Amino acid sequence: MSAVPLTPALRTLDIVVALTLLLLLSPLLVLLALLVTVTSGRPVLFRQQRTGAGGQEFTLYKFRSMRHGCAGPGVTGGSDPRVTRLGELLRRLSLDELPQMWNVLRGDMTLVGPRPEVPDLARRYRPEHQWVFRHRPGLTGPCQLRSRAFAAQLDGRPDPEDYYLTELVPLRTAMDAEFLADATVRNVLRCVSRTVRYVLSGVLEEVGRRRRTPRGVPGGGS
Template identity: 70%
Template structure:
């Protein structure tokens, strides 16, 4: 790790944590647990789909930056080929993504295991997009405040994931484009939501998430 990376990592570790209110945490636990129980048959079928189309492992585990700059392990259904190295962002036509994985990402079904992250307290239902460490360390100082908040399963940025992924298609350096162009847009959206994270706004975002998921089969744009 370079001196710049070590300095940035130290900065992430001292970001002031902003824990969610007790009522919001109670809602996280209640909904995450209920969805894990109700969706158990769907989760089992998706696990079988991953095994049948691309083998094991079923789950993709990746280190992400959580509340206060601390790292946690995020869980998703694996949508990429094993050993597929590449940038820390995924474009709509990323060659690393399997055929079945492309459909899982398009429908956001690969994200369902993150309900376990919500139940554990690593994440919240609605919050900032969880970032990978190698990109988090490259955030400009004026944007690092976002790591003080617990990352979300959904949120204003996650609801634009298909459009953002499409914007990365064909970029010679997708990480540089993400940091220079998409990151300021993302942080502005996060700031708008976090300025008033009321229960009403949270429920509105969850309703928008449902609409976003239902619109996926009709979206001819990029992947997620």
């Protein structure tokens, strides 16, 4: 499977944005690493093989949001019991994804593109959806901006992986195709802007939820 190369302009944008964010957010990254260590122990980072451009695998980095060593399906629902209390917050605010800026800087990923898929699920995509693996996966993208809604749809499914592959993957690849048909610098920046608003909406939802929850109640702000 041949990879679709990035244009020089998009690759330059990846490097500039990823490097800038890594430098500016370094205090936050250190704080999050300490919080994961204190609440969940080591390892701080979750490392997993994902399918990159041209079907080549790479190691993806995230802050660990799940209990170490827990087995389960390859997809995570909105109320997955494997997710730690801190991990739930990190996922809701998309903070667990921040280490992937290193993947963008390395060239494994790009700022905006398809969701990076685990190899086992990638191999099980229907043939008409396999085209998506010709493209470099993205830190964000149209599908990632609906991650909360997609995750909620997996809750309570007897076979979440089957539902993901048969119902969600067709929706995801259709959304990816629409973006990739016009993946210009302008549209990348537009999606990045939407991502900032998406993250801020998660922050506001979390603040509102904690204000509505009485202190001392599980899940509250105590």
